[in-house]
Structure formats: C-alpha cells, structure tokens
Amino acid sequence: MNVIETSGLGKRYGRTWALKGAALAIPASYVVALVGPNGAGKTTLLHMSVGLTTPTTGRITVVGSETAGSPAALDQIAFVAQDAPLYKNLSTADMLHLTRNLNRRWDQQRAEARLKELNIPLDRKVGKLSGGQQAQLALTLALARRPRLLVLDEPLASLDPLARHDFMASLMAAVAEDGLSVVLSSHVIADLERVADYLIVLSRGQVQVAGEVEELMAVHSMLTGPAATADDVTERLAVVHARRAGTVAHLLVRNGPDPAPPGWEATPVSLEELVLAYLREPGAAALPGPRPRATQDSGIRA
Amino acid sequence: MTIDKQTDPVEGPGERGTGAAIAFRLDHTSGVPTYLQLVQQVEHALRLGYLGQGDRLPTVKEVVTSLAINPNTVLKAYRELEHRGLAAGRPGQGTFVQSTPGTVGLPELTALRKTLVTWLRSADAAGLDEAGMVALFTSALRDFHDRRGETPVPGTRDGDRGQAGRRTAEGAA
C-alpha cells in the first residue's frame, strides 16, 4: 500500500506554481523525510495530502486509494501543522477531550501515559506550556488517534536542541511500537538524517529525488581525484554535482564504477551531501522509473 | 576508531541484571553507517568481556528512545548480529547475547594487551607519534590478512566500507 500517491500533482497560487508535476509513490511503514529549501513546496504537498488544499492539476490519493481529504482519509491520517497549532486557552485535559470528540478512534490511556512520562500537567492551559511541550502535546494528540499515517510539517523548526532530540526520540519510539508510517518535512537535513529511511527532495516546486535511503546511499558515491582528469571521468559517468578545489575534484556520481578509475578514490556519501548536491543542480533528478501498476520496480534512471 | 570509542557498558539503564547490559552511543562524524556502529559496539563489548552469554540487549524501543534513530536501523543491527551468530531473538522477550564459538578468552586478551603495551612503548621510544603508530599497525594488519587471503576485517575502515557497500549493492540489485 502506498501511503501517498500522486501523479502530475500541481498547485498554482495566482501566477506562481508552488508545486509542479509531482509524481510520487510513497510506500507504507517508512519514515519519510521531505526536504528542501523554504518555499520549495513542502507545505503545499503536505497540505494537499490532508485535504487542506486542493490540487490545481493532477491527483493525489492517500492510505491506499482514498481521496485526500475525504472522511475515510482523515480518519486514518493524523496531521500536525507547522508550529503545532493548538487552542491556547484550553487546558491539556480539555484538548484531549476535544480531540477525542473529533475522532472515531481514540486511545485516552496512551495519551495520558505519554503526557505523564513527558511531565506535561493535565490541568495547565496549553498557552502556558513551553514550545517543546506544546509540540509534544500535538504529537501525543496525533498518536492517540492511532493513525495509519502521521504527517508532520516542520515539527522541529521552533524547538531548541534538547526539545528536538526528545521529540524525535518520542516519535521514533511510537514508530517502533505501532509501526506507523511517518512523513515529516524539514529544511534542515541534519535533523532527519538518522531517522529517515525514505527521502524526497523538493526544490522550486519540483521533485528531484524520491527513493529509499538505503538504495540512494548504495547507488551514489563521491569520487575524489585529480582535477586534471576530472573532465575525462565526467564524460563517462552520471555526475550529479562536481566541485573543484585547487588540484582536487570531488564528483558526486550515480552508479559509479567499482573499482574507481585509477588515481581516483570512491567514498560513500552522507545524506546531507547527497541532498545538497541535488539542490545545487536544479536539473538533476534521481527518481524511480515508471512502474507497472501491480509490481514495484525500483530502477533508478539517470 | 575502535577501542577508544568504547563506552562503559555498565552505565546502561538499570544495573546489570535489571536492565539491558549495554547502552549505545553514536558518532555522527565517523562515516560509519549507524547500524554498523551498533553492531561494532556489541562486538567490542563481547570481545572485552563486558557482555556475556545470555545478557539482554536493549529493546528496539529503548535504543530508539535514547538515540532518536529509525527503529529499522536497530532491527537491521540486531539482524546482522544474529547473522554473525552473536545474538538471538526470543519472541516476546527480546534479543539476547549468544557468545560465538572461538571468542578469545579473557586471560588471552590480557596477555595480548600486555604485549601490545610493550610494543607501544618501544614505538614511542623510537620517536613514532600516535598517527604513525596507527599507520604502521594498519599497514601491517592489511599485509597480514592479504597474505592469509582472508576478507578484510570488520572494524577497520576499508573492511566496513567494503562490507557495507557490498551488502547494500546486493540489496539494491
């Protein structure tokens, strides 16, 4: 089952296209990192997945074959918007009660146990909680709905480093317990490097990279060698991004040769290096090839 | 990269016998994949005798809560440990250490360490600095294994890279 599937998805605001021609097929049971610079279209994509925005072109289906935003879809997807909006004048207990009343499935015990573990008092007004506590409360409310898919829009943006770590630890523990799928966006890649096993890179409204992290890591490597022979090497290979520093050249290649050409050394790339390289080359893309409906063919085309 | 990163395993959650016997930590700068770091830490603990037969490894949830990493990474590490014969999962109870046959015993380890310290003193007296000692040792190790015709040793830089690359390449095919 694909938790989010889009084809030709686009959204236009006035004259600008926030998202254009997005084709995605995100499988279930992954922690998906959606990264890209500010204004890349991450929020637009996430909002469309939960029915807050409707597409201008193309289509999007979620949790299998449900229309995004339909009652069946909303039932199975929990969303935490940017800055974790909550009713500030309600107490924590009231927020629990309110969220319970708005959903069919609700695990009150789990929510209370989590809040207790996090030392978030039930009788305090939400507005009086710290930023980290509010984010944790929003996460608690989302998890207590027992969703199939959890969508988080820049959940770490306004959190201090400790709160960030606690939030991610909490989230990963929930993934370990429930096996739910998670899609989270960030414009800071480092935050997501340790947790993501599926990566989507969005830049200027276009999907540049979409695939399993393990696959992407296996297929990409960094070739380091003399700048003199760099052009030679570049010609024969699929180079994503080239960087020269004096006499040394670093080439990020896809499906690089094994062993490396003489005089060159191949090393694995980090996720951050990979993302940055693609962001610096707007024309480059690493997308899964067209796949027949029934099976999932994960070839990577140049 | 190996022995000096060893953390005191007894500082894990709870004392020995009540909680897991090892607490993991991560080095984000080493370039070694996360799951391999976990595998290595278990292996080191085993080699040095801090972990023994039947000790419980932390649950996936425990590791994930302290390190904030993807649960699949932990699962991958534990699968790898099972593959190497170092651990075994018991359904509903957790993952437990299984000593591999052929682990070097503690007395032998102590003797080896003594010889090594003697060599280090000689190297230092000869004027070799730490980087020089590491380079000399690594080169000798490589030659030793090349002569023996064995696959590169896991725990050295080339060994891990080679193994990781090979494994994921197999997975991607």
Place this chain on the structure above:
Amino acid sequence: MTAVAARAPRATRPRPVPWTRLVWITWRQHRVALAGVALLLGGLGLYLLIMGLKIHSGYASVTSCHPARSSACQLASNLFTNDYHPTAQTLTGFLLAVPVLVGVFVGAPLLARELETGTFRFAWTQGCGRLRWVITKLALLAIAVTSASYAFSLLFSWYYQPWLAKGLDGVLAPQLFALRGVDFAAWTLLAFALGAIAGVLIGRTVAAMAASLAAWAGLNFLTALFLRKHYQAPLVVKGAGPSNTNPPWVFGQWYTGPNGAVVSQQTVRNVAAHAPASVQNSHNLNAVTAYLAQHHYTQWWVYHPESRYWHFQLIEGGWLLALSLILLAATVWLVRRRAA
C-alpha cells in the same frame, strides 16, 4: 483539471463522528462568548424585570383609580407616565443595539479566530471533517443566540406593555417594532450570520466584527427608514387623520390646495398666517385646521394601522430568516471550499 478518484463503497466508509460529541466542543470553545451574551441579556433582563414590576404595579393603581375622568385620577396618571415613560423610551434606543452585539460577538470569532490563529489546520484535519464541524457549530450557536434574544424580547414586551395600553406609543413605530414580536430575534440571527460569513471571508476577528457590525447597521437603518413602510400598500386618509384608537404609524403627511395639487408646508403656513387673529389665538386646537379646510386646503395622511403589526412582523421576520439562512449556507460553502 483534477481527476475524480473512485469512492469507496458505502459499506466500508467509517461511521461518522456522532453529532452529540460536537455539542461539548461548541460549548467549550465558545463558552466565553456565550457567557458574555448571558451577562448582557441577563443584566438588562434583570433591570427590565425590576423596573417592569414597578411599572406594572404603578399602572395597576392608575387603572384602578375611580372615577377615571376625574382630575385627581388624571393627575395620578400623568405623574405615573412622567416617572417612568421617558426612561423607558430612552432605553429602547439602547436596546436596538443589543441584537448586533449579541450576534456579532458570538458569530464573528467563530471562524475568524480559527483562521487567524491557524487552529483550523488542526480542527479541519481531524476525523470529523470540516463540514460536520462547521454545520454543528453554526446551528447550535444560531439556535442559542436566537432563542435567548427571543426570550429577552418577550420580557421587554411585558415591560413596555403599560405604555402601549395607554396609547402612548405605536407598535409599528421604528424604535419599538424591532424590539418586540419575532423581529428582535430575527435581527439577532442576521447579526450572527453576518458575523460568521465575515469571519470566514476576512479571517481576522476584529476586522470581521467591525465589518459585520457595519453591514448590520446599514441594513437595519435602510429597513427602518425605507423598506418597512413598503411591506403593504399604505392607507391614505384625508382630514383629521387616522381614526384608529391605537397610534398608527404615520409616515407621511401633506396638504393639497384648492386645485387639488400638493402644496408645500411653506404655502400652508402663509395661508394660515392670513387667518384672522381670533382663529390663530383660539383655544380650539382644530381652529386653524378648520380655517384651512374652509379655504379648500386638505390635509392628507399616509399610514399603516397598528392592526398590520403581525403581518409586518412576519414579513420582516421572514426575509430576515431567509437572508440569514442564505448567509449561513454560504458560510458553510466557503468553509468547504477554503484552502489552507
């Protein structure tokens, strides 16, 4: 062009969240606004109750005075009137603003605050969905403010009853018409509907309140000054005026000259100025009018008799209700359509 995805068959669709759950949510989120309304109507209501009891007992003693035509009884009656009537009349002026305060104070923040604070991104992505959520909230709050206002207008009618019985005010008069019958409640409902739609269109609480207040005030003035008199063809009578015992709603008066054409007030005054001194200084109030009539100057009146009161209430209440329902439906439609 957006493709339409196939819908899951009904049998597998999840059971929707029951309506009753949303009652608690509506109450909890809007209890401050509702408390404010309760305070306003309650406070004013208490005043009406206390003063009303005094007025009614005073009126009882006036009516039980015998003989009714004696100067002593007349004096008692006048004193009674002077004691309470002016205050009551002034009060009606203030009370005309109550419907808009109640309606806008509850209606505008309903959607505006959610949009302003971004909490709609939470509320509209819950399993309940936004349609049920908005329909229930609008319905519950509309019923609450409308019924509270209706009860208040009943209390006011009881309070004001003696003045109507004495014939001091007409029920069709603009300052009373909108406070009694169904009109008070209907204008409250309209204020609520205007607040709600302003809230979803503007997305800012204060601005929505201001806009809906302005729109309501404009509509209210236009209705009272221009629209209401056209609900039915008015009656026209000449001579001394409408003969009903209860004060009719006179909204037009003019003179015609000897040739039958309408003459200006200035012309009439000029003619009256030529009347002999005996007529001008006469104690008979109708002397000047009779003189004018002798000279073929006829006074005309256009009015609605007070018997048309309920007819007008239902007409006005009817179109206010219809307009409110249209605005509320439009609000729901806008919520449905609205993108993040």
